[in-house]
Amino acid sequence: MVDKIYTRCPFYGSRRIRAQLNRDNGWKLNRKLIQRLMRFMGIRGIAPGPDTSKKHPEHKIYPYLLRDLTINKINQVWSTDITYIPMAKGFMYLVAVIDWHTRYVLSWTLSNTMDNTFCMEALQHALIKGTPEIFNTDQGAQFTSQEFTQILLDKGIKISMDGRGRALDNIFIERLWRTVKYENIYMNDYQSVSELTNGLKVYFEFYNQERLHQNLDYKTPAEVYLSDTISSVG
Numbered sequence: 001m002v003d004k005i006y007t008r009c010p011f012y013g014s015r016r017i018r019a020q021l022n023r024d025n026g027w028k029l030n031r032k033l034i035q036r037l038m039r040f041m042g043i044r045g046i047a048p049g050p051d052t053s054k055k056h057p058e059h060k061i062y063p064y065l066l067r068d069l070t071i072n073k074i075n076q077v078w079s080t081d082i083t084y085i086p087m088a089k090g091f092m093y094l095v096a097v098i099d100w101h102t103r104y105v106l107s108w109t110l111s112n113t114m115d116n117t118f119c120m121e122a123l124q125h126a127l128i129k130g131t132p133e134i135f136n137t138d139q140g141a142q143f144t145s146q147e148f149t150q151i152l153l154d155k156g157i158k159i160s161m162d163g164r165g166r167a168l169d170n171i172f173i174e175r176l177w178r179t180v181k182y183e184n185i186y187m188n189d190y191q192s193v194s195e196l197t198n199g200l201k202v203y204f205e206f207y208n209q210e211r212l213h214q215n216l217d218y219k220t221p222a223e224v225y226l227s228d229t230i231s232s233v234g
Contacts (some may be wrong), residue, residue, distance in 0.1 A: 001088050002037050007181045010174065021179060028075040030118055041084040042140075044113070059144035065134055067159035071100050074228040077160075078106065080122065081112070082142065082175045082179075088191050094180075094200070095119050097126035098173050103213055104225035105176070105204050106130075116142040123151055130229070136160040136170060179207070 008090050014034040021029055033105050037045065056140045077100040085092045095118055096108040107125035111118035119142045135157050137143035144161070158200055162170050184203040190196040196199070216224050 002034065003041065003084060003181070006043050007178050010178075013044075020160045025051070042082065042189070043084065051154070052150065052230060059141060059146070061139055062149075062159040062161045063142060064136075064163050065158060066136060073131045074101050074104075074225055075132045076101055077134045077136060078126065079136040079170050079173050080119065081138060082119070082140065082141065083177045085110075085167055085185060085196065087196060088189055092196060093118070095122045096173065096176065097122050098176055099132075099221075099225060102174050102216065102225040102228070103138075103172060104221035105208055108200065108204060110200070112193070113228075114142065116145045116148055119143065120148055120151065123148065125153075126194055127155070131153065131155055133159055134158045134160050136162070138162045138170060 002017055003020060005012060005020050009016070009020075014031050017038070018029050018031050021027060023036070043056075044181045066077060069077075078097055079100060080095060080097045082093050082095045085094050090112075093111050093114055094108060095111070098104065099106060099107045106129050107122045108197040109122040109125070135152050137160075139161050144146065145190060149159055178201065180200075184199060188199055209220055211220060213220045213221065
């Protein structure tokens with residue numbers, strides 16, 4: 001329920017989420033419970049404030065490179081992020097890599113832990129399809145680890161990281177999470193990891209190949225990404 005409210009209103013912090021839950025259900029939850037749940041899920045209100053992403057004190061933080069940058073071609077900027085997937089029993093974490101210009105989902109992976117292994121797997125799968133000029137992430141330990149950043153550096157990719165407490169710095173993948181959850185996750189009562197995996201496979205195929213985007217002149221992400229890829233090769 002916290003996830004649904006946050007996805008609908010990502011600008012809500014723990015106070016408003018608590019108030020919404022209490023109002024909708026006649027409960028008397030305290031704010032500390034909501035704060036614990038939000039920390040556990042790794043979410044925070046979009047408004048600048050304390051950063052709840054799990055940073056590693058010894059990892060290098062790279063500057064944010066996208067402010068005032070005009071993004072007008074494929075493979076100019078890719079980004080990634082992790083979101084929490086509530087299920088009938090327990091939860092999973094989903095990571096995806098997206099091309100900013102076309103909204104094309106290059107890869108995605110599921111995990112039941114927050115280590116960096118599944119993030120590196122998603123990155124490697126995406127790099128099979130191309131190489132971005134800039135790769136943007138938040139400051140979470142999964143993305144600041146040397147194992148993850150070295151993959152990017154070895155390919156000459158510039159690394160960009162969101163400012164502290166600035167969820168809007170990675171706005172396109174934040175919008176992707178909202179879309180995925182409302183168009184798929186919340187509409188299905190996934191009972192197992194295999195059901196979730198199969199359901200997301202079907203959905204991301206639909207998202208890339210069939211879902212029309214207003215900002216793409218009502219074309220699909222795959223149409224724009226693949227046509228631009230052919231044009232750039234030509």
